[in-house]
Amino acid sequence: MQLQDVNMTREQIIETAKKYMIETYERFPFVAVRAKDMYLYADDGEKYLDFYGGIAVNSAGNCNEKVVEAVKEQVGQIMHTFNYPYTIPQTLLAEAVCKNSGMDKVMFQNSGTEANEAMIKVARKYGVEKFGPERYHIITAKKSFHGRTYGAMSATGQPDNACQIGFKPVLPGFTYAEFNNLEDFKSKVTENTIAIMLEPVQGEGGVNVATKEFMQGLRKLCDEKKMLLLCDEIQTGWCRTGKTMAYMHYGIKPDAITMAKAIGGGMPIGAMACTNEVATAFNPGSHGSTYAGSPVCCAAAYAQIKELLDRDLNKNAEVVGDYFAEKLKTLPKIKEVRHLGLLVGAEFDGIPSVEIKRACIARKLLVTAIGTTTVRMVPPLIATKEDCDQAVAILKEAVESLM
Ligand SMILES: Cc1ncc(COP(=O)(O)O)c(C=O)c1O
Numbered sequence: 340m341q342l343q344d345v346n347m348t349r350e351q352i353i354e355t356a357k358k359y360m361i362e363t364y365e366r367f368p369f370v371a372v373r374a375k376d377m378y379l380y381a382d383d384g385e386k387y388l389d390f391y392g393g394i395a396v397n398s399a400g401n402c403n404e405k406v407v408e409a410v411k412e413q414v415g416q417i418m419h420t421f422n423y424p425y426t427i428p429q430t431l432l433a434e435a436v437c438k439n440s441g442m443d444k445v446m447f448q449n450s451g452t453e454a455n456e457a458m459i460k461v462a463r464k465y466g467v468e469k470f471g472p473e474r475y476h477i478i479t480a481k482k483s484f485h486g487r488t489y490g491a492m493s494a495t496g497q498p499d500n501a502c503q504i505g506f507k508p509v510l511p512g513f514t515y516a517e518f519n520n521l522e523d524f525k526s527k528v529t530e531n532t533i534a535i536m537l538e539p540v541q542g543e544g545g546v547n548v549a550t551k552e553f554m555q556g557l558r559k560l561c562d563e564k565k566m567l568l569l570c571d572e573i574q575t576g577w578c579r580t581g582k583t584m585a586y587m588h589y590g591i592k593p594d595a596i597t598m599a600k601a602i603g604g605g606m607p608i609g610a611m612a613c614t615n616e617v618a619t620a621f622n623p624g625s626h627g628s629t630y631a632g633s634p635v636c637c638a639a640a641y642a643q644i645k646e647l648l649d650r651d652l653n654k655n656a657e658v659v660g661d662y663f664a665e666k667l668k669t670l671p672k673i674k675e676v677r678h679l680g681l682l683v684g685a686e687f688d689g690i691p692s693v694e695i696k697r698a699c700i701a702r703k704l705l706v707t708a709i710g711t712t713t714v715r716m717v718p719p720l721i722a723t724k725e726d727c728d729q730a731v732a733i734l735k736e737a738v739e740s741l742m
Contacts (some may be wrong), residue, residue, distance in 0.1 A: 452486025
């Protein structure tokens, strides 16, 4: 839909949205009408270099042709059936997810937070059925982000963040330990702990990369104490960090993982994948959802992951991510650059990240601010070194304008 189709101006769209929508986002000051590859196009024809990728979603490029074709083809065949009949896209996607993620079985969901609900539920059910009624406690990391539904929000180790304020009490059964601090995790384990759950790279918490010793230590701890290791790969999964799943950097294997964002290429889909052993905890009636595993979303996801893997965007994420990080280190007021592949956080000294974000948007570069000091960049994984040079040049101008 374009403005002329509805006979409205940019201002009218924004006014109408503000009037009728509950506002929980700081919006960009334009109406987006089209997207392609590395660019988002506004109502006035202006193009914006996309270094936020719909927040790590459009990894094979905005409106990737193969994904668009898959959606168009599927939408005219079956849009929705519920999960009673088998469908071809769902089955092909399940096989591709398991074969590429290192897991044995998968359950589809509609979003990241729902994927985490499924992972929390399967771990708790596994614990109470295998070991006893109190064995449902999960340790998660401080500064983590796992989603906004009650289970995932309770797993989120950020009690003072807006995403938790006003929603207490959270679900019982969660304790929080310092990220990258194995001793702190060890000290929080009790006889009732069934799992440790974490993001290999904390996305919303500031782009904090787990160390190898930490991840390997957690795996060993889980094995010793008969606990499950659960990885939230919603932001890190599907090539973002230079490996198909970020856990693959660490020489370990979790018992379950969650994914969403990049797997759908823009269509809403999430998934929880796990070992055969963990999967036994779920049986008919344990968990489900009307839309989860929709044929259209599955067809899109199947095309999307094929694109990511066929085009070896893992490699591009690694090479371009390293290049980008080095360039970012040359910016004025830069304090630290943290990254794994193209999940990149640039922390600045003395200038609020939200102001840098706004100054970038004014200069036609889209980035996001996380916390008060870090600018996060998660561009499509097709980004080139030239795109990064352009982003760094705009960031430089933006920062200088605020000094
Ligand atoms: C690591 C992580 N987990 C969970 C979520 C929640 O995903 P969704 O917004 O699809 O519910 C996010 C979203 O940013 C995330 O980054």
